[in-house]
Amino acid sequence: MLAAYLQYWKINLLTMAEYRADFFMWLGFTIVYHGTALAALAVTMMRFPSMNGWSLREMFFLYALWMAAHELHNALFYNVMYVPEYIREGRFDRFFVRPFDTLFQVLTVPSRTFPDGFILGVVTLAIATGVAHVHLSLQTVLVIAAVVCGGAGIDLGISLFVASLSFWTIRVDTLRWAVMSLEQDFTRYPISIYTRAVRVVLAYILPFAFMNYFPASYLLGKHDAAFGLSPQVGLLTPLIGLLWSGCSYLFWRIGINRYQGTGS
Amino acid sequence: MTALAPYIEYARKAFAREATYRIELLAEIGSLALRVYLLRALWTALYTHNIAPMGLPLHSMITYATVAMLMSLVLEVDGTRVIREKLREGGIAVDLMKPIVVPFAYFSDGVGQTLVHALAILPSLLISLMLVHIDVPSAATLVVFFFSFALGYGVNFFVNFLLNGVAFWTLETFGLQLIVRWISDLLSGQILPLAFFPGWFGRAVFALPFAAIYSTPLLVFIGIIPPRQWVTALAVQAAWLVVTAAASYLLWRAAARRVVVQGG
Numbered sequence: 001m002l003a004a005y006l007q008y009w010k011i012n013l014l015t016m017a018e019y020r021a022d023f024f025m026w027l028g029f030t031i032v033y034h035g036t037a038l039a040a041l042a043v044t045m046m047r048f049p050s051m052n053g054w055s056l057r058e059m060f061f062l063y064a065l066w067m068a069a070h071e072l073h074n075a076l077f078y079n080v081m082y083v084p085e086y087i088r089e090g091r092f093d094r095f096f097v098r099p100f101d102t103l104f105q106v107l108t109v110p111s112r113t114f115p116d117g118f119i120l121g122v123v124t125l126a127i128a129t130g131v132a133h134v135h136l137s138l139q140t141v142l143v144i145a146a147v148v149c150g151g152a153g154i155d156l157g158i159s160l161f162v163a164s165l166s167f168w169t170i171r172v173d174t175l176r177w178a179v180m181s182l183e184q185d186f187t188r189y190p191i192s193i194y195t196r197a198v199r200v201v202l203a204y205i206l207p208f209a210f211m212n213y214f215p216a217s218y219l220l221g222k223h224d225a226a227f228g229l230s231p232q233v234g235l236l237t238p239l240i241g242l243l244w245s246g247c248s249y250l251f252w253r254i255g256i257n258r259y260q261g262t263g264s
Numbered sequence: 265m266t267a268l269a270p271y272i273e274y275a276r277k278a279f280a281r282e283a284t285y286r287i288e289l290l291a292e293i294g295s296l297a298l299r300v301y302l303l304r305a306l307w308t309a310l311y312t313h314n315i316a317p318m319g320l321p322l323h324s325m326i327t328y329a330t331v332a333m334l335m336s337l338v339l340e341v342d343g344t345r346v347i348r349e350k351l352r353e354g355g356i357a358v359d360l361m362k363p364i365v366v367p368f369a370y371f372s373d374g375v376g377q378t379l380v381h382a383l384a385i386l387p388s389l390l391i392s393l394m395l396v397h398i399d400v401p402s403a404a405t406l407v408v409f410f411f412s413f414a415l416g417y418g419v420n421f422f423v424n425f426l427l428n429g430v431a432f433w434t435l436e437t438f439g440l441q442l443i444v445r446w447i448s449d450l451l452s453g454q455i456l457p458l459a460f461f462p463g464w465f466g467r468a469v470f471a472l473p474f475a476a477i478y479s480t481p482l483l484v485f486i487g488i489i490p491p492r493q494w495v496t497a498l499a500v501q502a503a504w505l506v507v508t509a510a511a512s513y514l515l516w517r518a519a520a521r522r523v524v525v526q527g528g
Contacts, residue, residue: 025439026439028439028443029439029442029443032443032446032447033442033446036446036447036449036450039450040450040455040456043456043460043461043462044310044456044460046460046462047314047317047318047460048310048311048313048314048317049314050313050314051309051310051313052309052312052313053313171287174287174288174291177291177295178291178294178295178298181295181298182298185298185299185302186302189305189306189309192309193305193306193308193309194305195305198301198305
């Protein structure tokens with residue numbers, strides 16, 4: 001399976017080398033997309049220097065942490081988004097006749113998903129880490145790497161959960177879109193600015209706060225004003241990522257069994 | 265009136281087509297409610313910890329952001345997307361043979377689509393009013409606001425028209441369009457008041473056509489543009505409308521000739 005996966009990335013990178021113009025076009029998009037978001041943030045924070053005790057530099061780090069995790073998810077797991085489409089168009093069934101795990105096959109459908117966003121995310125995160133004066137040591141670098149991987153796991157867990165729902169109902173596009181925009185809009189700010197119910201959703205139900213808010217609080221040595229939790233909870237991100245993607249995978253398996261059941 | 269009949273029919277068809285996507289419309293309203301909640305949380309937090317900039321009090325800021333959100337329901341409909349689709353599928357050749365002014369037919373199509381989304385404004389407004397308090401200006405101000413909004417709608421239509429018109433030369437315009445959309449969201453005053461931009465840039469953004477789309481109507485609404493400046497403000501918008509319309513006309517003439525040449 002590992003050999004097949006490496007082969008997939010080899011093809012992917014070769015495609016990237018072939019369609020170089022495409023690659024740079026997508027890179028351009030990603031730059032403008034995150035650039036405008038960050039510019040809006042910077043302009044706002046020039047007028048309002050503090051957001052619930054967070055400065056612009058710290059907000060930049062908060063954003064970069066989410067961005068790197070989210071872009072890692074996009075680079076590795078973006079195909080999960082296409083599952084509802086595969087099912088609707090009947091293209092999903094071919095995955096059953098091949099010897100690999102269905103999810104593995106979904107992830108390795110060639111679709112020209114370039115890792116441009118992730119590269120940009122890592123660069124942005126490196127800059128933000130310097131700008132926000134995160135104390136640099138081998139330990140913090142390892143923590144940041146683990147948090148980014150865990151954050152991608154949280155992202156995968158949630159998108160896989162939504163995709164699995166399409167084994168039961170065809171119309172998940174709207175839900176997926178709602179969850180995605182919830183993630184993009186609500187992870188931009190420290191969750192302490194929201195009312196309690198929303199904080200609870202972001203911390204415990206759809207744990208986007210573990211992608212950036214909690215780990216950033218830990219790394220920047222900030223007091224958590226949302227729940228008054230110990231800063232160490234920020235270290236739980238990898239665990240939560242594993243838990244969420246693991247549970248979603250089980251849910252996916254249940255969905256697969258059901259889907260096969262109705263087919264026969 | 266008979267001369268207008270086909271265009272009214274175009275608008276009606278577009279309305280009926282767009283109105284079939286009911287779930288999407290509901291999702292749009294739901295997502296708007298979330299974003300109104302978000303803007304309240306965001307600006308409230310910013311105003312609690314900082315001094316109000318430029319004498320713009322919190323209630324004006326929330327009114328500005330909420331009305332911008334409601335306007336976006338209508339302004340984010342790209343009525344001219346049809347050009348790109350027709351070019352890709354070849355339908356444009358048939359349209360050019362019909363006894364109609366094609367750009368005007370597309371405009372009618374866009375108006376039809378827009379009206380469906382305009383219907384969503386009322387429920388969205390009611391939901392927003394449950395979440396935030398909006399300042400209601402005087403009747404005269406409201407009239408001028410709607411007039412200014414209409415001019416902004418026109419400018420927005422032609423900017424989209426120009427962007428989609430590029431498809432006559434290169435079919436890959438979607439990316440370009442996304443980039444311009446993100447930049448114009450920022451520079452039109454939809455996300456934050458243009459006066460927040462620092463220094464010379466803050467003055468320059470007012471001189472771009474994007475400011476005519478969101479910023480002018482919104483500043484009229486919250487009273488930053490006082491009655492004695494109404495005429496000037498609307499005149500600038502009207503000027504942009506004329507410029508973008510003229511550019512669209514020229515682009516269309518060159519493009520229509522190109523289609524004929526390619527087809528011959």
